[in-house]
Amino acid sequence: MSTLSPASPSICCYCGVGCGVLVQPEKNGDVTVVGNPDYPVNKGALCSKGLNLQYTVNDRSDRLLYPQMRYSKNHPVQRVSWDEALARTAAVFKTFIDQYGPDSVAFYASGQCLTEEYYVLNKLMKGFIGSNNLDTNSRLCMSSAVVGYKMALGEDSVPVCYDDIELADCLLVAGANPAWCHPILWRRVEAHKAANPTTKVIVIDPRATDSTALADLHLQLIPGTDVVLLQALARVLIENGDIDLAFIEQHAEGFETYRDSVLARPLAESAQLCGVPEEAIRLAASYLGSARAFLSMWTMGLNQSAVGVDKNLALLNLHLITGQIGRPGAGPLSLTGQPNAMGGREVGGLSNLLPAHRNLASPAHRAEVQQFWGSGPLAATPGYTATEMFEALADGRLKAIWILCTNPLTSLPNARQAEAALAKARFVVVQEISHKPETLAYADVILPAAAWAEKEGTMTNSERRISHLAKVVAAPGEALPDAEIICRFARAMGFSGFDYPSPAAIYEEHARLTAGTTLDISGLTYRILQERGSVQWPYRASQPAPDTARLFTDQQFYTPSRRAIIHPVQVAFRSEATDTDFPFILTTGRIRDQWHTMTKTGKVSKLNQHSPKLFWKYTRTMPPRWAWPRATS
Numbered sequence: 001m002s003t004l005s006p007a008s009p010s011i012c013c014y015c016g017v018g019c020g021v022l023v024q025p026e027k028n029g030d031v032t033v034v035g036n037p038d039y040p041v042n043k044g045a046l047c048s049k050g051l052n053l054q055y056t057v058n059d060r061s062d063r064l065l066y067p068q069m070r071y072s073k074n075h076p077v078q079r080v081s082w083d084e085a086l087a088r089t090a091a092v093f094k095t096f097i098d099q100y101g102p103d104s105v106a107f108y109a110s111g112q113c114l115t116e117e118y119y120v121l122n123k124l125m126k127g128f129i130g131s132n133n134l135d136t137n138s139r140l141c142m143s144s145a146v147v148g149y150k151m152a153l154g155e156d157s158v159p160v161c162y163d164d165i166e167l168a169d170c171l172l173v174a175g176a177n178p179a180w181c182h183p184i185l186w187r188r189v190e191a192h193k194a195a196n197p198t199t200k201v202i203v204i205d206p207r208a209t210d211s212t213a214l215a216d217l218h219l220q221l222i223p224g225t226d227v228v229l230l231q232a233l234a235r236v237l238i239e240n241g242d243i244d245l246a247f248i249e250q251h252a253e254g255f256e257t258y259r260d261s262v263l264a265r266p267l268a269e270s271a272q273l274c275g276v277p278e279e280a281i282r283l284a285a286s287y288l289g290s291a292r293a294f295l296s297m298w299t300m301g302l303n304q305s306a307v308g309v310d311k312n313l314a315l316l317n318l319h320l321i322t323g324q325i326g327r328p329g330a331g332p333l334s335l336t337g338q339p340n341a342m343g344g345r346e347v348g349g350l351s352n353l354l355p356a357h358r359n360l361a362s363p364a365h366r367a368e369v370q371q372f373w374g375s376g377p378l379a380a381t382p383g384y385t386a387t388e389m390f391e392a393l394a395d396g397r398l399k400a401i402w403i404l405c406t407n408p409l410t411s412l413p414n415a416r417q418a419e420a421a422l423a424k425a426r427f428v429v430v431q432e433i434s435h436k437p438e439t440l441a442y443a444d445v446i447l448p449a450a451a452w453a454e455k456e457g458t459m460t461n462s463e464r465r466i467s468h469l470a471k472v473v474a475a476p477g478e479a480l481p482d483a484e485i486i487c488r489f490a491r492a493m494g495f496s497g498f499d500y501p502s503p504a505a506i507y508e509e510h511a512r513l514t515a516g517t518t519l520d521i522s523g524l525t526y527r528i529l530q531e532r533g534s535v536q537w538p539y540r541a542s543q544p545a546p547d548t549a550r551l552f553t554d555q556q557f558y559t560p561s562r563r564a565i566i567h568p569v570q571v572a573f574r575s576e577a578t579d580t581d582f583p584f585i586l587t588t589g590r591i592r593d594q595w596h597t598m599t600k601t602g603k604v605s606k607l608n609q610h611s612p613k614l615f616w617k618y619t620r621t622m623p624p625r626w627a628w629p630r631a632t633s
């Protein structure tokens with residue numbers, strides 16, 4: 001009598017909360033998914049998306065089953081072997097690289113990629129092809145947070161942990177609707193607030209949402225005026241003396257210039273510009289100023305903006321002037337929308353990053369990585385960003401693009417431009433699990449990938465928590481794990497260093513490359529992850545299992561001076577001003593039970609009951625003062 005394998009621990013593949021699940025294989029090849037009661041993030045709880053995760057795994061009706069190739073642009077795709085598909089792709093890539101240089105090709109990946117996939121892709125592109133043209137859809141959602149952290153704290157480092165929710169007595173949520181988009185985290189906020197009614201919740205959002213419903217104070221600002229509002233809060237904090245001068249003097253720099261810039265705008269003017277009453281700003285500042293510990297959370301409202309870095313800095317500054325960082329319950333918590341955007345940041349999976357927070361502009365750092373990989377020299381200039389890639393395809397600078405694990409024709413800000421770019425591209429490779437994404441119509445080569453639960457690897461959630469995802473079921477047809485596809489292609493290109501016996505071996509190499517950096521995980525292995533369930537980085541070989549729940553507890557930051565930097569943020573509004581030609585302000589949001597472009601969650605009838613279609617609504621009439629002059633800078 002055959003016995004079923006026990007349930008394997010894994011992580012929900014949707015949002016960056018990163019809830020733990022147990023995946024049980026069934027006799028018929030399906031899986032059952034339940035929340036993992038032992039996982040610290042969610043303690044068994046799952047939101048509607050996680051609860052229905054098994055249906056997206058078990059419904060294989062849309063899966064790509066074998067490689068396909070189009071011999072010329074006007075011909076239909078045909079089934080081919082893996083060897084044939086990868087040999088042709090390698091030949092085309094080599095031709096372009098020889099004729100036009102390594103910057104003529106690019107990879108566009110995803111925050112859903114596992115860390116191992118990111119790692120081999122980064123190594124292939126930056127080390128062996130010799131171009132930094134590797135970017136991901138994470139560019140669209142959290143690159144502003146990366147830059148904000150680097151500028152203020154010295155490196156891209158989330159200083160807090162989820163347990164700070166229960167330790168905070170004031171929560172500031174800006175540009176986010178976690179009740180819908182990070183539900184399990186929000187349930188913790190709700191439970192904390194219910195148990196401690198004096199805990200203050202402030203939500204900054206132009207929209208009224210399920211998150212604002214919990215707030216003691218909803219600052220319903222005019223879209224795009226976040227910096228004005230955050231600076232106004234800083235002004236009141238400074239005027240009231242609710243700042244931590246000792247922290248500022250000993251552990252920060254830049255305060256005087258910042259203070260002058262903040263005080264330059266009268267509160268009444270700020271209130272008028274952002275459409276929030278002066279009294280509400282004063283009340284919010286009093287909540288922040290009297291808080292024993294204040295925690296902030298934010299997502300797209302701050303990040304997905306032409307002035308996203310400024311918005312991030314304006315928020316981080318509130319923590320720095322009040323000294324609310326590096327201690328329990330206090331600090332900034334940027335929420336990631338994708339399950340492994342953080343893992344991508346760690347391996348340097350953007351076109352301007354190097355592994356383990358190394359600096360692309362540093363010749364020493366590039367040489368260090370080159371030596372470790374045994375590769376050619378790493379290019380010093382950043383590659384194309386996500387949106388630049390499609391511009392470069394359209395004007396012919398880029399000849400070939402390889403898209404994996406993302407659906408850019410639905411998710412890029414200018415989808416029509418992306419469509420035109422793919423139509424003009426000389427060569428398009430799409431690595432996918434589903435035959436639904438619109439990009440497939442433009443693909444010269446289609447590579448079937450294994451989906452969640454069909455491959456092994458790791459992911460890092462929004463609180464730096466690394467977890468192992470088990471392979472539970474076999475991939476259908478000839479679909480392969482993404483890392484294996486990349487390694488097979490690298491070998492087809494003739495590169496050495498891509499012969500990994502297992503995902504664990506890739507992870508071990510990635511971990512070794514982090515040694516000596518601030519996110520050092522050189523002591524971490526799959527075995528440790530499986531034994532401990534999860535680990536927050538760093539996890540050094542020299543000092544395994546330290547208390548890494550919070551960073552900067554010694555108030556020493558990763559800047560050259562070891563001080564945090566308070567950046568004056570001059571911008572009040574820029575690209576988001578209206579005029580007679582562009583009179584509307586549009587914002588975006590996410591539907592509670594859907595995720596990304598709905599290729600996965602859209603398959604589940606239960607999830608479609610909440611809101612089966614995308615929708616728009618007109619939520620607010622802007623006051624006449626909104627007609628600001630269009631800024632020129």
Ligand code: SF4
Nearest residue numbers: 012014015019047050
């Ligand atoms: Fe999955 Fe996010 Fe829901 Fe947790 S909160 S179950 S990670 S979608």
